[in-house]
Amino acid sequence: MENTDIVKTLNFIEEIVEEDLRNGKNNKRIHTRFPPEPNGYLHIGHAKAICLSFGIAQKYNGKCNLRFDDTNPVTEDVEYVDSIREDIHWLGFNWEGEAHYASDYFDQLFDWAVMLIRMGKAYVDETSAEEISADRGVPTQPGKESACRNRTVEENLDLFMRMKNGEFPDGTRVLRAKIDMSSPNMHMRDPVLYRIKHARHHRTGDKWCIYPMYDWAHGQSDYIEGITHSLCTLEFEVHRPLYDWCLDQIAEGDYRPRQIEFARLNINYTIMSKRRLLQLVNDGYVSGWDDPRMPTICGLRRRGYTPESLRNFAEAVGIAKRENVIELTFLEHCLREHLNRIARRVMVVSNPVKVLVENYPEGKVEIMQAENNPEDENAGTRDMPFSRELYIERDDFMEDPPKKFFRLSPGNEVRLKNGYIILCTGVDKDQVTGEIQQIRCTYDPLTRSGLEGSNRKVKATIHWVSAQHAIDVEVRLYDRLFTKADPDEVEEGKDWISNLNPASLTTITAKAEPALAAALPGEKYQFQRTGYFCVDKESSLGRLVFNRTVTLKDDWAKITAKQH
RNA sequence: UGCCCUGUAGUGUAAUUGGUUAACACGUCUGACUCUGGAUCAGAAGAUUCUAGAUUCGAGUUCUAGCAGGGCAACCA
Numbered sequence: 001m002e003n004t005d006i007v008k009t010l011n012f013i014e015e016i017v018e019e020d021l022r023n024g025k026n027n028k029r030i031h032t033r034f035p036p037e038p039n040g041y042l043h044i045g046h047a048k049a050i051c052l053s054f055g056i057a058q059k060y061n062g063k064c065n066l067r068f069d070d071t072n073p074v075t076e077d078v079e080y081v082d083s084i085r086e087d088i089h090w091l092g093f094n095w096e097g098e099a100h101y102a103s104d105y106f107d108q109l110f111d112w113a114v115m116l117i118r119m120g121k122a123y124v125d126e127t128s129a130e131e132i133s134a135d136r137g138v139p140t141q142p143g144k145e146s147a148c149r150n151r152t153v154e155e156n157l158d159l160f161m162r163m164k165n166g167e168f169p170d171g172t173r174v175l176r177a178k179i180d181m182s183s184p185n186m187h188m189r190d191p192v193l194y195r196i197k198h199a200r201h202h203r204t205g206d207k208w209c210i211y212p213m214y215d216w217a218h219g220q221s222d223y224i225e226g227i228t229h230s231l232c233t234l235e236f237e238v239h240r241p242l243y244d245w246c247l248d249q250i251a252e253g254d255y256r257p258r259q260i261e262f263a264r265l266n267i268n269y270t271i272m273s274k275r276r277l278l279q280l281v282n283d284g285y286v287s288g289w290d291d292p293r294m295p296t297i298c299g300l301r302r303r304g305y306t307p308e309s310l311r312n313f314a315e316a317v318g319i320a321k322r323e324n325v326i327e328l329t330f331l332e333h334c335l336r337e338h339l340n341r342i343a344r345r346v347m348v349v350s351n352p353v354k355v356l357v358e359n360y361p362e363g364k365v366e367i368m369q370a371e372n373n374p375e376d377e378n379a380g381t382r383d384m385p386f387s388r389e390l391y392i393e394r395d396d397f398m399e400d401p402p403k404k405f406f407r408l409s410p411g412n413e414v415r416l417k418n419g420y421i422i423l424c425t426g427v428d429k430d431q432v433t434g435e436i437q438q439i440r441c442t443y444d445p446l447t448r449s450g451l452e453g454s455n456r457k458v459k460a461t462i463h464w465v466s467a468q469h470a471i472d473v474e475v476r477l478y479d480r481l482f483t484k485a486d487p488d489e490v491e492e493g494k495d496w497i498s499n500l501n502p503a504s505l506t507t508i509t510a511k512a513e514p515a516l517a518a519a520l521p522g523e524k525y526q527f528q529r530t531g532y533f534c535v536d537k538e539s540s541l542g543r544l545v546f547n548r549t550v551t552l553k554d555d556w557a558k559i560t561a562k563q564h
Numbered sequence: 565u566g567c568c569c570u571g572u573a574g575u576g577u578a579a580u581u582g583g584u585u586a587a588c589a590c591g592u593c594u595g596a597c598u599c600u601g602g603a604u605c606a607g608a609a610g611a612u613u614c615u616a617g618a619u620u621c622g623a624g625u626u627c628u629a630g631c632a633g634g635g636c637a638a639c640c641a
Contacts, residue, residue, distance in 0.1 A: 009578055009588095037641050072640060129639055138637055140566040174639055184567040186637050195639035214641050238568060238636045261569085263634095268575090274641095316589065318577045320570090323634060327575055330590055340603060375603070406601070417599055449599070461599045529600045556601045 011319035013052070013260055017060055017229060026228045026255060030062025033227050034088070034095070035102075035218070037069045038080035038202070040274040041289045041296045042087045044310070044331075045265040051314035052262070053231050054093040065225055066095035070103045071217045073201040081202070083289075087297040092307045102217045103203045105224055109212045110164070112220065112250045113175060113193060117156045121249065122193060123148055124159035126173045135181075136189050142182035143189045149178060163196055166209045170196050175210075179245065187242045191215055219243040220250060222257035230257045233264040234321065265317065266325045268485040270295050271496065285500060286481075292536075292547050293481045293504050303478065304524055304534030304549030309338040328480060332550045339524060339532045339549065344372045344379060347417070347463040348527040348546075350475060350510040352391035354467060357422060359442045360388040365466070368449065370418040382515045386419050389467040391511045393529075396462045397439055399427060404559055406459035408439065415461040417528065421447035421454065463528045470511040473544040476536065477506040512544070519544055526552070 010018065021028055032053040036042065042050075057064035066088065070076050085099065116122040125132065125148040137143035151159075163173055175194035183189055193216040198209045222230045236243075236259065243259050266272065272295060280286045280294070289296050292303035300310065313334040317326055347370075366386045373379035392408070401409040408414040413423045422441040429436055446453030484490075484499045491498075518541070519525070524534045531551035539545040 011577085035641090039641080069641065075640075132639080133637075136637060138566085140637095142566095143637090171639060186567085189637085192639055197639085211639095213639075218641085234569070235635060236641090240568095263570085316576080320577070322570055322576095324576060327590075330575075333590060336602090345600080345602095371599095374600085404601090415599055419599095421599095454599075458599080460601070463600075526600085526602085529602070531602095552600075552602050554601070559601085 012321070013056065013229070013231065013262065013319055014059070016258075016260060017056060020228070021060065029226070029228055030057060030060040031065070031096075031226055031228045032057050032062065032231060033065040033067050033100075033222065033225060035067045035069045035221075035232075036084050037072070037075075038077060038084060039072070039075040040080060040278060041083050041298060043272055043274075043277065043294075043296045044267070044270075044300060045272045045295075046087075047091060047297055047310050048265040048314045048317065049231070049233070050088060050091055050093060051311055052319060054095075055315075056229065056231070057096075062228075063096040064093070065097075065100055065227070067100040067102065067221060067225065069214070069218065069221075070101055070201070070203065071212050071214060072197075073199040073211065074197060076202055078202050083298065087301075090301060090307060091297065091310060100221070100225060101203055102212075102221050103201060105217070105221055106204060106208055106212070108224065109217060109220055110210075113212075113216070114157065114160065116177065116193075116249055117160060117175075118153055119249070120153060121178050122175055123151050123156050123178055124163065124173055125149075125176050125190075129171060132174070132192070136186065137181075139184070139186060145181045146176070146190065149190070160194075163194070163210050164208075166198065168196055170198055172196065177216075177245075179242075185238055185241055187215070187239055188245070191242060215239060215242050216246060219247045219257065219259070222259075223247055223251060223255075226255075227257040230259045232259060232261055234261045235264075237261045261321065262319050263321050263323055266323070267295070267328050267331060268325050269328045269480040269482045269487070271482070271487050276496070285497070292476070292478050302537065302547065304339075304532060304547055305335055306338050306342070306524075309335045312338065335550050336532070336553070339526065341375050342373075343524045343526040343532055345370070345374075345526045345528050346513055346516055347384070347465055348473070348475070348510050348512040348516070348530065348533075349391045349393050349463065349465050349470075350477075350508055350527075350530065351394045352465075352511045353394040353397060353436060354438045355390040355392050355422070355441055355464070356438055357388050357390065357420075357441050357443050358425065362388055364388065365469075366448075368418045384418060384513055384515070385466045385469040386416075387466045387468055390416070390464045391467055391470060392416075392439070392462055392464045394436075397424075397427075397436070399436070402563075407462055408441075408460075413458055415447075415454075415458040416464045417461045418449050419464060420444060420449075421456065421458055463530075465511050465513045467511075469514045471514055471517055471544070472509050473512045473516065473546060475508050475510045475533065475546045475548065477508060477548045479504050479506075510546075516544065517541070519546075524549070 034053045054064045125146050135144040174192045176190045179188045181189045194210045240259050290298035290302045368384045368386050369381045370384045396407045398409050408424050410424050415421050420443040422443045424441050426440040427436050428438040481504050482499045483501045487496045487499045519535045521535045521537050521539050526532050532549040533546040536545040536547045
């Protein structure tokens with residue numbers, strides 16, 4: 001009776017939020033944001049961040065903005081903007097109001113930069129990029145101050161205006177903050193605030209030829225939007241002093257957004273870097289961003305993942321600052337948990353072998369009733385034709401079975417799910433190759449599913465389809481993209497590409513029960529005893545294509561694996 | 565060698581904020597049940613809480629010193 005309630009503990013960010021709430025900080029407002037750069041597709045790591053920032057807002061009655069961090073026009077594109085919006089909605093989240101863009105704030109950011117110059121805290125530097133980099137020094141040694149560091153305010157103002165007006169070519173000048181060239185934090189060694197890029201921006205067009213850097217844009221954007229908790233991944237930890245510094249220069253009053261960092265998601269057998277995902281696409285290792293093997297949200301969607309399963313995964317994985325590698329099998333567990341509840345069951349034989357039921361009348365067809373989903377009593381039933389010639393899975397028969405093999409073998413009985421109990425009487429083999437061409441059986445008419453005679457104990461139940469009624473479908477069997485848990489673990493001279501799994505996609509033609517003929521793209525099924533599958537977007541009524549989302553757990557496979 | 569962050573079963577996350585027997589989930593192993601070798605149910609194994617000191621009646625939690633891992637030296641975000 002007592003102590004059965006498991007109190008859901010808070011993660012460290014929720015603790016901070018609740019403490020801020022207790023202290024009445026920001027008038028008890030909670031406002032987060034998700035700030036993707038539109039230069040690639042969202043992946044499951046972003047899904048974690050999305051669930052966090054939107055989830056915190058939901059939980060504490062706050063708001064969450066979507067803001068495109070579009071300060072670098074040369075890598076960014078509207079194609080990505082659209083996909084990002086779609087993916088967030090698909091995951092089940094809605095941002096507050098309209099989507100925001102850092103580029104919406106370019107005017108304000110510029111004015112603040114001018115203000116900074118007037119305060120003597122920023123200067124135009126015409127040192128080359130290489131020299132600036134060299135002068136910044138190394139972490140263990142202080143940097144060297146630029147010769148431009150002590151220009152007059154007037155000179156800086158004039159130069160900055162001319163930068164803005166397009167008088168200088170790309171890369172010839174930057175605006176730098178004047179902070180501390182000997183800071184142990186490299187980011188405080190007079191960071192670049194603006195650079196010249198004569199590039200067309202996807203939103204502001206040709207209005208600007210100078211663009212703010214991340215550090216000069218991000219905190220200010222948070223500030224403008226009234227963000228209270230700005231959640232980001234660990235690599236921005238060292239930026240926080242700069243984030244705070246920038247805000248202190250421009251902020252009036254007490255309000256400050258607060259940056260909090262958490263550890264990014266890593267999953268074994270998986271890569272998450274945008275650069276590498278792009279390489280997989282560009283070099284043709286996968287068919288596109290939404291290839292079902294990709295960890296992108298659109299790839300997972302096409303693979304058959306559900307938003308629920310991804311949200312549950314993000315919740316279960318938790319939030320902390322410690323580096324982590326989640327097991328891919330855990331993601332799959334979260335997936336199965338949901339699919340088990342919602343997927344309609346059907347029978348599909350992927351590697352068929354013919355069964356002849358010798359004592360079943362030729363030409364006779366019976367209609368069997370099959371439960372659509374034992375986990376959902378409202379799912380109803382469907383009809384399955386039964387006849388004299390059937391297909392079963394080749395793996396479900398063994399001529400000379402080992403001890404723990406419970407399925408069909410000569411002299412043994414097996415139950416055909418929703419059908420009859422059959423007894424194997426023999427096999428017909430190709431005389432030359434020895435390959436089994438047909439399995440001979442007899443059926444017991446009293447054991448039809450639902451009849452009393454069927455209540456007999458039989459060791460195993462297998463799936464089947466009626467040969468004359470079955471339809472051919474294309475099935476794409478997907479497996480993990482990499483052969484190594486850590487794709488970076490490579491021999492001398494090789495790179496992560498060499499760890500790509502050559503068997504990550506196998507395409508087969510399978511025999512499906514006729515009820516599947518009307519399957520529509522996106523629909524999710526459980527092929528009984530095999531796995532979860534969804535109808536691919538390339539599928540059509542005449543030519544069905546299924547993607548294997550994930551296999552069912554398979555204890556038999558575990559047993560056989562152990563014997564080797 | 566500078567600065568910052570992080571070290572808790574195989575994996576991830578907890579631990580009433582210094583309180584006694586370190587919890588939960590996944591995984592692993594047993595068993596039960598089953599017209600999916602799925603699902604479900606019951607149980608078990610598995611941790612010197614990175615190490616060594618210190619403070620304390622009491623330390624996973626505080627302090628010091630080490631060690632290990634990660635991050636930081638883009639006109640990327």
